Amino acid sequence: MNxxxxxxxxxxxxxxxxxxxxxxxxxxxxxxxxxxxxxxxGNMLLQKxxxxxYHSAGLWCNACCSHPRKGERTRDAVIRRAKEELGIQxxxxxxxxxxxxxxxxxxxxxxxxxxxxxxxxxxxxxxxEEVGDLRWxxxxxxxxxxxxxxxxxxxxxxxxxxxxxxxxxRIWWD
Numbered sequence: 001m002n003x004x005x006x007x008x009x010x011x012x013x014x015x016x017x018x019x020x021x022x023x024x025x026x027x028x029x030x031x032x033x034x035x036x037x038x039x040x041x042g043n044m045l046l047q048k049x050x051x052x053x054y055h056s057a058g059l060w061c062n063a064c065c066s067h068p069r070k071g072e073r074t075r076d077a078v079i080r081r082a083k084e085e086l087g088i089q090x091x092x093x094x095x096x097x098x099x100x101x102x103x104x105x106x107x108x109x110x111x112x113x114x115x116x117x118x119x120x121x122x123x124x125x126x127x128x129e130e131v132g133d134l135r136w137x138x139x140x141x142x143x144x145x146x147x148x149x150x151x152x153x154x155x156x157x158x159x160x161x162x163x164x165x166x167x168x169x170r171i172w173w174d
Contacts, residue, residue, distance in 0.1 A: 048133035087125025090118035
């Protein structure tokens with residue numbers, strides 16, 4: 001499996017590639033994605049990151065997140081990782097992207113994160129190496145938890161979730 005990910009500039013123009021852990025150790029800006037999954041009632045699927053993850057272990061975040069591989073389109077990577085991490089097939093829609101930097105000491109997340117939303121109803125089959133737990137939560141309860149317990153959520157999720165929640169109202173209920 002090729003674990004080379006795509007290095008980008010601040011305009012998301014590809015400028016090269018690097019092995020995934022090298023990009024994180026050298027704190028290089030790279031392309032990433034975050035998939036948010038909602039059901040027909042507007043509840044969001046949250047993932048608690050597995051305890052063995054190299055950063056943000058045990059924190060809650062969106063349904064799935066990762067990196068497109070060198071030569072892979074971002075939407076295709078979203079579909080691939082949803083199948084690998086959650087055992088589900090999705091038809092994702094890109095909402096927006098943003099750049100963030102979070103330093104973990106020896107590693108950093110310096111990502112241009114493309115945020116996708118998909119609707120899903122059905123069984124979940126999470127990969128235990130990736131996923132510690134899953135839960136569905138109402139938009140209103142998620143808002144409350146983000147405000148009262150931000151320390152329980154991954155850094156990128158705290159940036160993306162408010163914008164996703166705002167957009168999901170327009171997408172699901174318009």
